[in-house]
Amino acid sequence: MFESRQRTIIFVFALVAFVMLFRLFYMQVIDDSYKEAAANIxxxxxxxxxxxxxxxxxxxxxxxxxxxxxxxxVLPKEVKKGMDTLRFCELFGITKEEFSETITAARTYSKVKPSPFIKQLSHTEFAKVQDQLIDFPGFFISPRTVRGYDHSSMGIVLGYIGEISAGRLEKYKKEGNNYYRSGDYLGISGLENYYEEQLRGKRGVKFMMVDVNGIQKGHYKEGIFDTxxxxxxxxxxxxxxxxxxFGEELMKNKKGSIICMEPKTGEILAMxxxxxxxPNLLRGRDFSKNYLALQKDPLKPLFNRALMAPYPPGSIFKTLQALTAMQExxxxSNMVWPCVQDVVHCHPHPGPCNLRQSIQxxxxxxxxxxxxxxxxxxKSGNTFLDTRIGYDKWREYISSFGIGQKLGIxxxxxxxxxxxxxxxYDRxxxxxxxxxxxxxxLSIGQGELGMSPLHMANMACILANRGYYYTPHFIKKIGEKGTTPAQFKVRHQTKVAAEHFESIITGMQWAVQGGTVWSQAxxxxxxxxxxxxxxxxxxGKDHSIFICFAPKDNPTIAVATVVENSGFGGFVAAPIAxxxxxxxxxxxxxxxxxxxxxxxRDYIHKDTSSNGKTGEAGKNH
Amino acid sequence: MARQEKLVKTIDIPLLGMYLALLLLGWLTIYASELDVNADIDAWDMSISSGRQLLFIGTSSVLIILIMATDYKFYDVFSYFIYAGILLVLVAVLGVGKTVAGSKSWLGVGTFGVQPSEFAKFATSLALAKYLSNPLIRLDRWPDLNRAAIIIAIPAILILLQNDTGSTLVFSAFIIPLFREGLAPWIPNLGLGVVFLFVLTLVVPQTWLLVAIGVIAIAAFFIIDKTLNNVIALAIIASVICLVVIGANYFINDVLQPHQRNRIKVLVQPGIDPLGVGWNVTQSKNAIGSGGFLGKGYLEGTQTKFDFVPEQSTDFIFCTIGEEFGFLGSLLVCGLFLGMLWRLVYLADRQKMKFSRVYGYCVAAIIFFHFTINIGMTVGLLPVIGIPLPFISYGGSSLWSFTILLFIFLKLDAHRSQMLSRDAG
Incomplete structure (x- = not known):
């Protein structure tokens, strides 16, 4: 059956093969345009x-x-076998070992794709070698930019850029992000990282015609394909x-953080x-060396304490307790309670307090x-059940202040x-x-409670605003004509009404004018x-913490300060703030x-304090 | 020993010779594609493709010995088990496979991996051959045809789910063995008709095409006998053609992913997507076209040396052949493939067992499809569909699967005289 179909099938096979051959004959023998396109160019x-x-x-x-x-x-494919390696090494001031090591690495990566051989020559170094490079085929110059700073601060805020790691490249590829290639630079931390997509711009591509010697002969098709x-x-x-x-100067020889914000907008003035x-350490040719040193530093300078270190807030938390209790x-504000130290200790202060004095x-x-x-x-006769209900309620209030969550900076x-x-707690x-x-x-901000300095600064903003905050942020606008990103214009209302703030704020005023704050501050x-x-x-020694805002009416700045292992809040953190x-x-x-x-003051190298009053005398002020 | 001698005598020498010739040509070309004149790296160094390909060739010969040593009845008896096993692996790939270049089709540990979709080809061939070898099966009956179609469709769909469109399309090649075994000719003709309309929708704007169909239908109306049946038939045919055109248009613009759409559109508009696939095809054509009649000489290619052509040692390997060996090289490759296909069809038809014959046609069809699509793509006649050139392209999975595919048939052919003639076909 159907034997005749064998011939049809053979015919189809032959027909296709001949169509291909005809096309190939046309392309390879008759039509010269491909040869021209490829001849020497x-x-x-x-x-x-x-x-x-x-x-x-x-x-x-x-x-x-x-x-x-x-x-x-270097383009390993074009490097001549008999090149004058000695002269090359002298010219660039590298050893023969370094030379052969780098070229082997480049070859392993790709023979036909260029890889960096010596990175980041300055303009003067470049001028010195520019005209001699022609003697070394396979080596060429690729201009690039690195970051520059006129100052030596803001490192942790700005962050740094660096070469993309193989792991990150792989991760992006999996996510379908094919923008980056090996050797590309990108923002790794700080604003450089967060705003990477806005900062980096868009890569362009040029199609250049090149002759057999690698000399460029102009744009391909007058550049219509170039972007x-x-x-x-x-x-x-x-x-x-x-x-x-100024803040970085003040914090020299101290471990901790300062965050200054504008309460009305959530803008961060300093962190x-x-x-x-x-930041200059992480910009140039010594990036790897310096980075390694910073990473090994036991004081962890790369660790952003302001956003990442959780501290028990201590007595600054009393303001939130008072607000919650008022709202509930x-x-x-007239409640008076004696300073009975059977469960918690206190420190010497005048008489039983009302609400304002309790803050003061x-x-x-x-x-x-x-x-x-x-x-x-x-709410329940069972004290265990009652505690659960109350704790849940309390937690809702505290959460509304942004505590225990990422604020979205x-x-x-x-x-x-x-x-x-x-x-x-059930667990x-x-x-x-x-x-x-x-x-x-928790009543005095100790125990199972952790707030980053950013949480504290945000809390200061809430107090300054009498009940609301905007997400803390670093950016007013992106691009000259840009506006503030929308997520930073959303007002977050806490669960405490504005009228409950006044007596607490007055207490805070008195704390500075005649309370727990050192008079010099x-x-x-x-x-x-x-x-x-x-x-x-x-x-070790207690952490000194202070939050404040000023002026009392219409505040324009809110500050949170943490100085680790420096003792009493009123003596160290307060004056800095x-x-x-x-x-x-x-x-x-x-x-x-x-x-x-x-x-x-130096609270890192020698554990000194001129006050003498700090330490054992007072805790939880 | 006696068995070994017999095997050498009975294995088909022309096919074996053409297999070895393609393998050698492939290895030489893979070496040329990645050659670095200045680096002192041997062709068999494992850090380069040609070195690893040598390893794949070595393992392939182990596979050949295993296939030849297995009893020929094994393939017939176990065909459904092999098929089921591969289906299970294909399902497993969907779960735990690795994604490479957008297709989740790799199964493997560390740097070593295989593409099960490659092996689905011979497994499906075996299952189809087994099914059609039943003398009661007749492809002019719908239920039988549907069952055959399902055997082909299941692996094809699983591979499509891996997002590997190229390998899925390969399964359309099975229409050739089906045709040989009695498929009504209108079905492949219909398929060709749809493809033709598909290409037309690319070249001609949709409205023009619809108007043209309408004009032809009206013209036909005046020519045909105006019986009710004829008029209805004409109306139905015209509407179906219109629907195909609209459907094709919809498929190209709304169903295909942008990169797939570009691969098709670049055939009629070479300027489209100059940085992506258009660039690849232009570079590929320049490389092949610049080869001339005699070629630039082995290892002397310039276009393929500068990394202009992508996938130089896998899907676009024909560029290197075209550039370095010129039209003579093209002639050799096309000649070897045509010779192999002719020999396969010739051997298939002399089988006494229907199972072997169908399997032989499957082998020919798959190799034919790969050859057509791959060469067609590099010369800009067909869209860029990433499937390898059999026996020549770099890659372990591809070489192994084609070796298994071919040598199971050689094994069956070697024993054709021992087989009972169950069906004269």
Whole structure:
């Protein structure tokens, strides 16, 4: 059956083969245009790297710009076997071993694709070798830019750029992002990373005709296939570079953070994480060496404490406890409570406090009572159940202040801190096996609570705004004509109404003017409202914490300061914070002595403190 | 020993010779594609493709010995088991496969991996041959034809789910053995008709095409006998053609992914997508066209040396042959493939067992499809569909699967005289 179909099939096979052969004969023998296209000229695709966007500070000062450098590239395929290696090494000041090592690595990567041979020659170095390079076929210059800084601060905010790692390249490929190629630079941390897509611009490509000697003969088809590189967008940052520098100076020899914000907008004016690093270390040819050194540094200068370190907030948390209790109606501002130190200790302060005084003097027993009234509202006869209901309620309030969650700042690696759930305590103690006495440390901001300095600064903003905040952010606009990204214009309302803030804010005013804050830290001309905190720390001396905003009415700056292992909040963190306020509001420092004194403090190398009052005398102020 | 001698005598020498010739040509070309004149790397160094291909050739010969040593009845008896096994692996790939170049078709550990879709070809051939070898099966009956179609469709769909369009299309080649075994001719003709309309929709705007169909239909109306049946038939045919045109248009513009659409459109508009697939085809054509009649000489190619042509040692390997060996090289490759296809069809038809015959036609059809698509793509006649040139392209899975495909047939052919004539075909 169907034997005749064999012939049809053979006929189809032969027909196709002859069509192919005819086409090939036409292309290879008759039509000369392909030979012309390929005769001596071949095409080269040249990637044009765009100019990376510049970052400005809020006053228009340049924070980071671009500097041209020159990479010596090698195309292993074209390197002549008998090249004068000795002369080449002398010219570039490298050893023969380095030479053979690099060229082997380049060959392993690809013989036909260029790889960098010597990276980042400066303009003067380039001028020296430019005309001699012609004697070394296979080597050519590829211009590129690196970042440049006119100052040595803001490292942790700006972040750095670096070559894309093989792992990240693979990850992007899997996600379907095919923009990057091996050897490309991209933002690795900070704003450089978060705004990478805006800053990097768009790569262009040129199709150049090249003869057999590799000499360019102009654009292919007059450049109709070329696409121009599109330069990256400039970023207009909210940071005040001068304030940032000032803060970094103040934090020398101290571990910790300062964050200054504009409460009305959520704009970050300065973010200091100390010890920090000079961004110039991570820009040039010594990137790898310097990076390794920074990574090995036991003080962890690359670690952004301001966003990532969770601290127990200590007494600054009392403001939130008071607000929650007021809103819940379990206290009023006239409630007076004696300083009975049977469960928690306190420090010497005048008499029983009302609400304002409890903030002014940071009375611990007062807040033991406030927190108890929030947690145990007798909604259930069973004290365990009652605690669960109360804790859940309390947690809702605290969450509305952004605590225990990422605030959504425009910087990578923000941490959410610690705010435990009911489920967590159920797991630890067993369901219905925990009550107020298990969680009472939270009343004074100790225990299972972790806030990053950013959370604290945001809390200061909420107090300044009497109840709301905007997501903290670093960027006013992207590109000259841009506007603030929409997510930073959303007002977040907390669960506490504005009317409950006044007595607490007055308490904060009195804390600065005649309470827990060191008298030297006061400012005569501006009304600062602040709250001290001293966080117990199992690894050494207490952390000194302070939040404040100023002026009292219509505040323009809110500050949070943490100085690790330096003792009492009112003596270290508070003066640093008020100096930041003074610098921002007045631009000059009148309190020269205080400034010199704070500059000279060293809480890293020798555990000193001139006050003598810090340490054992007071905890949880 | 006696068995070995017999095997050498009975294995088909012309096919074996052409297989070896293609293998050698392939290896030489893979070496040329990645040659680095300045690096002191031997052709068999494992860090380059030609070195690894040598390893694949070595393992292929082990496969050949295994196939030849297996009892010839094994393939007939176990064909459905082999088929089922491959289907299971294809399903497994969907779950745990690795994605390479957009297709989730690799199964493997570390740097070593295989593409099960390559092996689905011979497994499906075996299953189809087994099914059609039943003398009661008649392809002019719909239920039988449908079952045959399902055998082909299951692996094809699984491979399509891996996002490997090229390998899926290969399964359309099975229409050739089906045709040989009695498929009504209108079915392949219909297929060709659809492809023709498909190409027309690319070249001619849709509205013009629809108007043209309408004009032809009206003209036909005046020519035909105006019986009711004829008029209805004419109306139906015209509407179906219109629907195919609209459907093809919809398929190209709304169903295909952008890169697939460009691969087709670049055939009629070479200027489209100059940075992507248009660039590849232009470079490929320049390389082949510049080879001339005699070629630039082995290892003397310039176009293929500068990395202008992508996938130089796999899908676009024919560029290197065309450039370095010229039209003579093209003639040799086309001649070897045509010779191999002719010999396969000739041997298939002399089989006494229908199973062997169908399998032989499957082998020929698959090699034919790969050859056509691959060469057609490099010379700009067909869209860029990434499938390898059999026996020549670099790659372990491809070489192994084609070796298995071919040598199972050689094994069956070697024993044709021992087989009972169950069906004269």
């Amino acid at each position: 071949s095409l080269q695709r040249i990637i044009e790297y765009p100019y990376r966007g510049i970052v400005y500070d809020r006053k228009g000062k340049i924070c980071v710009y671009n500097v041209p450098v020159y990479d010596v590239m 121009a590189a599109v330069r990256g967008e400039n970023l207009y940052s909210t940071v005040d570079l001068e304030l940032q520098k 200091i994480s100390s010890p920090t690093y000079d 109606g379990v206290i009023d 003097w940071s009375c611990n027993p007062y807040y033991l009572q406030v927190f108890r009234r929030i947690i145990n509202q007798h 425009d910087m990578p690696s923000e941490k959410k801190g610690i705010l435990r759930t009911v489920a967590y 630890i103690y067993g369901e219905k096996h925990w009550k107020y006495s298990n969680v009472y440390s 006061r400012m005569k001309t501006v009304t600062i409202c602040g709250k001290t905190g001293t966080a117990q720390n199992p690894h 008020t100096l930041m306020v003074e610098k921002y509001l007045n631009d000059t420092i009148q309190r020269k002595n205080l400034y010199e004194h704070m500059l000279s």
